[in-house]
Amino acid sequence: DDQGCGWRNPDGVGGFRMTGDVDGESKFGEFPWVVTVLKISKEKKLLYYNGAGSLIHPAVVLTGAQVVTEDDLSVRAGEWDSKTTKEPLKHQQRNVQSVIVHKNYQKRNMWYAVALLELASPFKMEPHVGVVCLSPAGIRPPSGTHCLAAGWGKTSFNTQQYQNILKKVEVPVMSRKSCQTALRTTRLGGHFKLHRCFTCAGGVHGVDTCKGDGGAPLVCPLPDEQDRYIQTGIVSWGIGCGQNGIPGVYMDVSFLRPWIDMQMRNMGYDDSTYTY
Missing domain, CATH: 2.40.10.10 (Trypsin-like serine proteases)
Incomplete structure (x- = not known):
């Protein structure tokens, strides 16, 4: 379904009504571009939540540099309620193949706190998994x-x-x-x-x-x-x-868009997926 980037599902996806606007909760699939960045712990093979990100290409995530750690990272798309697998459509998970952090990133004052994560294989676009503009x-x-x-x-x-x-x-x-x-x-x-x-x-x-x-x-x-x-x-x-x-x-x-576009080109992608 190639309808372009940035489409929100204000009523959710899949007629799934486990919850309404309770305490600011989103609906299932409302923001298809929001992903979780997970840290894979070596010993226990457990996943720890490192932060969030956004899908700007089926194989590339935009996130904050503070989310990137030395650990192996994995990204989950189409996640909504992490406590249940009863969601109408399953989440997808991909491992991160390479990480690009802005060379001017300063941890102390958070200048240029931006990073791109390239995935080992692209996410499959579904009603609850999509790309943002x-x-x-x-x-x-x-x-x-x-x-x-x-x-x-x-x-x-x-x-x-x-x-x-x-x-x-x-x-x-x-x-x-x-x-x-x-x-x-x-x-x-x-x-x-x-x-x-x-x-x-x-x-x-x-x-x-x-x-x-x-x-x-x-x-x-x-x-x-x-x-x-x-x-x-x-x-x-x-x-x-x-x-x-x-x-x-x-x-x-x-402000960061020219840097993002340049890194995408260096990885062999272009800016078409997130340009409206």
């Missing part, structure tokens, strides 16, 4: 745009116990200027400068923008197409999220 270079959604972050919460992705159902949270885009001003009221202090690799969203009192995990995508609606989304951010960091107007900070995909 990416922001074009230099084009950001206007501030106030209502966007969505989705993720699983920061608990261990062990055999049994992990935050089970994919959560979603709606956050408004905040201008860089307002964001920098807000962040200067935190422990970052009055001289804090927001690096141009970042973009901000959230800051609505009581809305927890930390539900999205490291590496999880922030997506915004395409203005002229209902239910179609572009990824504008990658969850990076937040300070006391959901408190007193402090926004969440994301990697700015429009």
